[in-house]
Amino acid sequence: xxxxxxxxxxxxxxxxxxxxxxxxxxxxxxxxxxxxxxxxxxxxxxxxxxxxxxxxxxxxxxxxxxxxxxxxxxxxxxxxxxxxxxxxxxxxxxxxxxxxxxxxxxxxxxxxxxxxxxxxxxxxxxxxxxxxxxxxxxxxxxxxxxxxxxxxxxxxxxxxx
Numbered sequence: 001x002x003x004x005x006x007x008x009x010x011x012x013x014x015x016x017x018x019x020x021x022x023x024x025x026x027x028x029x030x031x032x033x034x035x036x037x038x039x040x041x042x043x044x045x046x047x048x049x050x051x052x053x054x055x056x057x058x059x060x061x062x063x064x065x066x067x068x069x070x071x072x073x074x075x076x077x078x079x080x081x082x083x084x085x086x087x088x089x090x091x092x093x094x095x096x097x098x099x100x101x102x103x104x105x106x107x108x109x110x111x112x113x114x115x116x117x118x119x120x121x122x123x124x125x126x127x128x129x130x131x132x133x134x135x136x137x138x139x140x141x142x143x144x145x146x147x148x149x150x151x152x153x154x155x156x157x158x159x160x161x
Contacts, residue, residue, distance in 0.1 A: 005046040020026055026084055037123040054080050068131055068151045078110030101132050102146045129154035
């Protein structure tokens with residue numbers, strides 16, 4: 001039987017993503033989780049450890065569970081954040097969105113136009129996939145307002161595969 005990450009890899013192949021230039025040490029993930037005080041879902045850990053900078057030569061879209069105001073039923077991917085040390089790395093983007101989105105999720109991919117795909121990293125939303133709409137962002141938000149521009153698009157990363 002195919003592991004859940006093998007299913008993710010198969011789906012990535014189907015949409016034209018074949019680069020596996022990352023291959024990082026598991027210790028990097030452990031120190032990353034310790035720094036931020038959460039644990040990443042296993043599928044996402046394997047994705048980060050396996051893939052480096054991902055490039056694809058055509059648009060990739062995804063379906064949404066929830067209607068998002070002013071957005072089509074399908075979203076378009078920009079790029080996935082990685083563990084390299086560059087402007088598209090995960091740590092840079094977590095730091096960029098601290099205080100701008102709920103602390104229970106982290107951005108893992110850019111959506112064309114500046115929106116973010118996020119993954120839940122705490123108990124209530126662990127592994128759930130969210131859309132964060134930058135056009136609806138509040139400045140100096142209350143804890144409640146941090147959720148006003150967040151939409152559930154999948155109950156887990158497995159729902160995307």
